[in-house]
Amino acid sequence: MSETQFLFAPPPRPSVAIDGDIRRFPVRRIFCVGLNYAAHAREMGKDPGAEPPFFFSKPADAVVVSGSVIPYAPMTRNLHYEIELVAALGSGGANILRTQALERVYGYAAGIDLTRRDLQKQARDEGKPWDLAKGFDQSAPIGSIRPAERIGHPSSGQIALSVNGALRQNGDLADMILDVAGVIAELSRYVALATGDLIFTGTPEGVGPLVPGDRVEGSIAGVGEVSLEIAR
Numbered sequence: 001m002s003e004t005q006f007l008f009a010p011p012p013r014p015s016v017a018i019d020g021d022i023r024r025f026p027v028r029r030i031f032c033v034g035l036n037y038a039a040h041a042r043e044m045g046k047d048p049g050a051e052p053p054f055f056f057s058k059p060a061d062a063v064v065v066s067g068s069v070i071p072y073a074p075m076t077r078n079l080h081y082e083i084e085l086v087a088a089l090g091s092g093g094a095n096i097l098r099t100q101a102l103e104r105v106y107g108y109a110a111g112i113d114l115t116r117r118d119l120q121k122q123a124r125d126e127g128k129p130w131d132l133a134k135g136f137d138q139s140a141p142i143g144s145i146r147p148a149e150r151i152g153h154p155s156s157g158q159i160a161l162s163v164n165g166a167l168r169q170n171g172d173l174a175d176m177i178l179d180v181a182g183v184i185a186e187l188s189r190y191v192a193l194a195t196g197d198l199i200f201t202g203t204p205e206g207v208g209p210l211v212p213g214d215r216v217e218g219s220i221a222g223v224g225e226v227s228l229e230i231a232r
């Protein structure tokens with residue numbers, strides 16, 4: 001078998017640091033859950049009882065190393081932070097049973113689902129796709145992955161985010177509408193999940209805008225931290 005020849009060098013594989021390991025976690029795809037905390041659904045003007053959580057995606061190369069300084073995203077005047085628990089899959093499958101879902105998780109990290117809120121609302125109101133409100137360059141800052149074999153599968157605990165030292169989001173993982181197992185089971189009905197997939201599992205209430213120069217720090221109890229700075 002001869003090796004595949006490409007027209008040009010394939011782009012580098014996006015990856016995420018693994019805490020305590022020199023190896024990196026290669027990212028295949030990034031899936032995200034929308035409206036997975038009731039209080040956040042309400043602040044977005046939605047009735048969490050009437051609109052269950054749903055899924056969208058970002059490109060794999062939207063990942064940003066925690067601690068980075070990134071530019072304020074183009075084409076928006078309302079760039080928002082959303083702190084989220086991220087599940088990193090070590091294996092996948094389609095139609096995964098809820099009871100077997102957590103076996104697929106290699107580990108967890110704290111991530112930020114950066115969002116161009118003005119474009120999202122405009123798309124929503126006009127019935128157009130959200131893709132570019134969510135899946136833009138450098139829209140997925142993420143901290144180091146901690147292996148589940150070390151930290152277990154967190155189902156409760158503080159999930160918080162501060163901007164310039166002021167607490168803006170302060171939720172609890174226990175308030176997720178679909179827990180991690182539920183997210184994996186439901187998402188795997190739509191796509192065959194695979195090794196290397198990241199799943200951003202939704203944000204608690206308190207989302208808000210960022211401006212150039214802001215320092216953002218997120219943390220999830222027992223999981224880890226993520227930080228970024230918006231360039232001036």
Ligand code: MN
Pocket residue numbers: 032033034082084113200202203
């Ligand atoms: Mn989100």
